[in-house]
Amino acid sequence: MSTFREGETKQFPVDRKDKGVWYGIIATKSSLGCVQIEITRFGFTSSGSGKREFIDKINELKEQGISYLLLGIWQGQYSTDIFVLDEKIIVKRLLDVIK
Numbered sequence: 001m002s003t004f005r006e007g008e009t010k011q012f013p014v015d016r017k018d019k020g021v022w023y024g025i026i027a028t029k030s031s032l033g034c035v036q037i038e039i040t041r042f043g044f045t046s047s048g049s050g051k052r053e054f055i056d057k058i059n060e061l062k063e064q065g066i067s068y069l070l071l072g073i074w075q076g077q078y079s080t081d082i083f084v085l086d087e088k089i090i091v092k093r094l095l096d097v098i099k
Helices: 049-065 085-099
Strands: 002-006 023-029 037-045 067-075 079-083
Touching: 023 049, 037 049, 049 067, 049 085, 067 085
Parallel strands: 002 079
Antiparallel strands: 023 037, 023 067, 067 079
């Protein structure tokens, strides 16, 4: 069973580096005057380099003016929690962990 957790970015276990925790970005890009939306998914591990790549991709998408949704996935033995992450909070927490 999966649970979506919104508004709980501070509870996401950023200090973990195992395969049970990973990060995702769903990015949308639309053309002016066109209803077609391109959706791209990016996945990142919870290792130090994966966390850095996650932050780098956020900055890259922001510079390109692309809309995105940040996700934190925590896979437990019996359920999976999908956190909808607040960008400011998660980036600060990740930078604190990977220093």
